[in-house]
Amino acid sequence: MSEPIRVAVLGASGRMGATTVRAVQEADGLELVAALDAGDDLRSVTDAGAQVAVDFTVPSVTEQNVHTMLDAGVHVVVGTTGWDDASLGRVRDHLLRAPGVGVVVAPNFALGAVLAMSFARQAARWFESVEVVELHHPDKVDAPSGTARHTAQGIAAARASAGMGPVPDATSQTLDGARGADVDGVRVHAVRLRGLVAHEEILLGNAGELLTIRHDSFDRVSFMPGVLLAVRQVAGRPGLTVGLEDLLGLQA
Ligand SMILES: NC(=O)C1=CN([C@@H]2O[C@H](COP(=O)(O)OP(=O)(O)OC[C@H]3O[C@@H](n4cnc5c(N)ncnc54)[C@H](O)[C@@H]3O)[C@@H](O)[C@H]2O)C=CC1
Numbered sequence: 001m002s003e004p005i006r007v008a009v010l011g012a013s014g015r016m017g018a019t020t021v022r023a024v025q026e027a028d029g030l031e032l033v034a035a036l037d038a039g040d041d042l043r044s045v046t047d048a049g050a051q052v053a054v055d056f057t058v059p060s061v062t063e064q065n066v067h068t069m070l071d072a073g074v075h076v077v078v079g080t081t082g083w084d085d086a087s088l089g090r091v092r093d094h095l096l097r098a099p100g101v102g103v104v105v106a107p108n109f110a111l112g113a114v115l116a117m118s119f120a121r122q123a124a125r126w127f128e129s130v131e132v133v134e135l136h137h138p139d140k141v142d143a144p145s146g147t148a149r150h151t152a153q154g155i156a157a158a159r160a161s162a163g164m165g166p167v168p169d170a171t172s173q174t175l176d177g178a179r180g181a182d183v184d185g186v187r188v189h190a191v192r193l194r195g196l197v198a199h200e201e202i203l204l205g206n207a208g209e210l211l212t213i214r215h216d217s218f219d220r221v222s223f224m225p226g227v228l229l230a231v232r233q234v235a236g237r238p239g240l241t242v243g244l245e246d247l248l249g250l251q252a
């Protein structure tokens with residue numbers, strides 16, 4: 001039998017980190033060797049011999065954590081949101097100096113959410129109108145969600161490659177924020193409500209019809225199959241992988 005993959009979890013006391021700690025402990029072929037939270041020294045990841053670090057921390061520290069892991073030759077699976085083209089570009093550059101090391105950054109590890117984004121990209125070219133609504137628990141620090149941004153970017157790219165123009169919208173008088181955020185021309189609305197976990201609706205409209213694509217995460221265990229898949233695959237994927245689509249054999 002092969003040796004287990006040695007895994008460290010960063011943000012281990014948080015909602016996602018604690019769920020990941022349990023999932024790694026229960027998974028075949030994985031061994032939890034370090035569980036760190038704010039204030040802990042990242043050197044304990046390498047001291048513990050971790051091969052893969054999973055980051056579920058906060059947007060303000062995740063990029064620095066990844067650079068520190070790359071300097072140590074540790075593969076990284078990142079679920080923390082807040083990434084943009086510039087921060088991803090810096091990681092891509094760093095990876096040129098860390099040959100053989102892999103980083104997977106995925107805004108959402110729930111299989112249904114990844115499929116919903118894929119369906120939305122597929123549908124985008126056939127609908128004149130589209131808006132994205134994300135709904136989350138009120139302790140979330142960022143808005144709109146990383147998933148909603150990724151969804152809107154994918155829809156915008158699909159519309160652009162189909163030669164579609166802007167989404168119709170005659171609004172000329174409005175209160176600030178009433179039309180949501182503009183992500184590459186796609187309106188994104190963020191709801192924060194006690195009782196919710198993580199939910200997304202993609203609304204696609206044509207004259208006389210509406211297609212709604214909806215995904216609900218009712219429990220954080222929904223993210224774990226995707227997290228474990230990435231942990232198992234990251235060492236075999238040198239360089240930067242953004243999103244879980246490629247790991248699931250879906251078109252990005
Ligand atoms: N990709 C995905 O599927 C999912 C991503 N997320 C994202 O994961 C992130 C974490 O979400 P939650 O667990 O709900 O937040 P949380 O606030 O419950 O947990 C964050 C944890 O990170 C810790 N932390 C802060 N600075 C740190 C540092 N320098 N080193 C180590 N730990 C540090 C905090 O003390 C806290 O325990 C968010 O960005 C969220 O959007 C959440 C759910 C699913």
Ligand SMILES: O=C(O)C1=N[C@H](C(=O)O)C[C@H](O)C1
Nearest residue numbers: 081107108140145146147198
């Ligand atoms: O903070 C959360 O809870 C979530 N964050 C991620 C995001 O911002 O997309 C993934 C999921 O929506 C849960």
